[in-house]
Amino acid sequence: AATTAAAPLFFPARLLDESGSRYQDGLDTPLPRASAEGRKIWPHKRRPDYILS
Numbered sequence: 001a002a003t004t005a006a007a008p009l010f011f012p013a014r015l016l017d018e019s020g021s022r023y024q025d026g027l028d029t030p031l032p033r034a035s036a037e038g039r040k041i042w043p044h045k046r047r048p049d050y051i052l053s
Contacts, residue, residue: 015021031051038045 034051036047
């Protein structure tokens, strides 16, 4: 990893030219992104009661 820390504002995001994807390491909580991805994969499933990270 180029940078990993719980301080994403100190390190620039990595941009992949071919896909336009943006990667930001060191996010304090990845839960919002993980939840959004889960809703895309399983749109008809119920929201989880608990999430263990």
